[in-house]
Amino acid sequence: MNVHGLIKTKELWALRTIVHIPRCSISSKMVGGRYLRAEIVRKKGRNLVSDPISNKGLAFPLSERDRLSVRGLVPPRILSIQEQERVIMDEYTRGWAARAEQEPEDEIIKSGVSPDNIRKWKVLQSVQDRNETLFYRILMDNFQDMAPIIYTPTVGWACSHFSQLYRRPRGMYFSHGDRGEMASMVYNWESDEVDAVVITDGSRILGLGDLGLGGLGISIGKLDLYVAAGGFHPRRVLPVVLDIGTNNQKLLNDPNYLGTALLPLTCFRNNHTSKMIALSGLGLKQPRIDGEEYYAIMDELMAAIKLRWPRALIQHEDFQSKHAVNLLKRYRSEYLMFNDDIQGTAATVLAGLYGALKVQGLPPDALKNQKFVVAGAGSAASGVLLTIRNAITRRYGLDKREAGNLIYIVDERGLITKARDNLDKMEELFYDLKTFAAEETNMEGMELLEVVKTVKPNILIGLSGVGGIFTDDVLKAMNKSPTPPIIFPLSNPTSRSECSAEAAQRCTGGRAIFASGSPFPSVTIDDTMIASSQCNNRYIFPGLALGAALGQTGVVTNAMINRSAEALVELISEDDLKRRATFPERVDIRDISSHLAVRVIQQAIEEGLKIGNLQAKEALEYEGEEGLKTYIESKMWNPEYRPLVYLPPGKGE
Ligand SMILES: NC(=O)C1=CN([C@@H]2O[C@H](COP(=O)(O)OP(=O)(O)OC[C@H]3O[C@@H](n4cnc5c(N)ncnc54)[C@H](O)[C@@H]3O)[C@@H](O)[C@H]2O)C=CC1
């Protein structure tokens, strides 16, 4: 050692001799005034982060994240070991993570997620981390019981507490600081075959708003259903979050929040090498990136995914409306993609409405005789209302204006009429809103209760993200409908539901045909049990995605989405109708998906789309619907243990 405590070159050579380290692998790093000898690792990527001896968690510097193929596999924030120690000691001494998960308990209960749900979520999470086959076996065998745990409402809680709950890597993280690197980062994901990717930017998670990086939880939850219900292989699905900052002040203030968008490269572009230095240590919690820069980042991410996995279907999930609508327009004709909140929800609601008509013994064309009041004018409502209007105009003979006149939309400023002052601006989020705006300009801004009293709708739909706005008074006003009132509070999670099933039935004397976004128990009135259906896009996206991905339909068209809605209605049984269920509740989730997938592929062929999977096309051509269904089912992954055989790398691949 010299006077500064540095190892001299001669001593390095001596060290190398003693431990027989190959010459090329020696490197050193100065820490606290001395050099550390590098440790040789023979693992990269996921294998490395899963190895407790070599794993550094969030402390991998950017240079190592790149060198060792870890970039994107862990949250982009970079912590020093001192910071990691602080987080753990904080938890050790004061239990911040446990506290944040449990407190305030009344908040948790209010959110519709009980402490017991949280306990169950943790049990399932730990099984999923250890053994995915077992996890999916259990999930499929207990789907009705466990869907509310791995999906809404509990998944909303998991997203809100993502940073506290984070233990092991799952999925991929892309951030602003990754610009220019995404096409290489995707290779850090070990699977060469990916069939489905769910991407969110965390900006509108369920009705909980901006949860930043925690949004990854919703991509994971949706893909759990891709596997359990859609039969996708768990190794061939990829959950993704795009972390480009957050506008959620609580997260920005939280020292333990894992999200970060690394500093913009442009700050460091003064020379080539400074880029790496700057990025390796500087995490920055910052507001969301917006405007053209945002779209450039999304373009890069979408292209990177397609370049590595050209056959993958991409689902956009929980993007705030101002981007959701634009992104769908931007990519829908170039990518095999759809937006679940706009298109998946629209198909689900249309199916639920047909189901509700069926419960009353009415045919589908009775849709044109209904009057609708809808609370919410965001991306979900826009998809739903455009789809309903299309169905009425294209199939049941009304023109656009007549169909539009059946629909009344209320937002936080009240009824939207043609006198609304910012309709142009609102159309950025809600395509063609002007034509939906009510012609009764004297009713502009009228509050929901008055609208229901005045319009006397038979159908009330909530897509507002605001819990409880279908008050008892609103529900009682709905009961004036001569036909059983159709009440669909669709916002998620439970805390954001516009009303509960119990309130809907209590206020309507048990007449309501009810379906909600998050699950509610059935309600018994006068000894009759009335179903509380769940109208959630979970009924559509696994089957729609299965049909599009397996058929390799190139794009996902509106007609394919509408066809999947009709396919869902075909499965409603007499037994469902007797209980006033608007969805096929007793059909196995896999059967729903394979049935929808058949119809989606059929539709794609009828539309003349180029079908990439000729086997699927031939199955339909030569063996009909049943043949296609058998083919689809033969391609679905089943959670069962198979004999495992070891082959060394390079052999038999
Ligand atoms: N059941 C399902 O399958 C689905 C449910 N959703 C739920 O729909 C809700 C909305 O989603 P997005 O449209 O994407 O969100 P968004 O934020 O774009 O839309 C919310 C809309 O509600 C309006 N609003 C706010 N306060 C209101 C009030 N007091 N009364 C009436 N309207 C009010 C807003 O102006 C906005 O137009 C979320 O809670 C989400 O979980 C979304 C997709 C699928």
Ligand SMILES: CC(=O)C(=O)O
């Ligand atoms: C269900 C769903 O996708 C949502 O609430 O956003």
Ligand SMILES: [Mg+2]
């Ligand atoms: Mg969603």
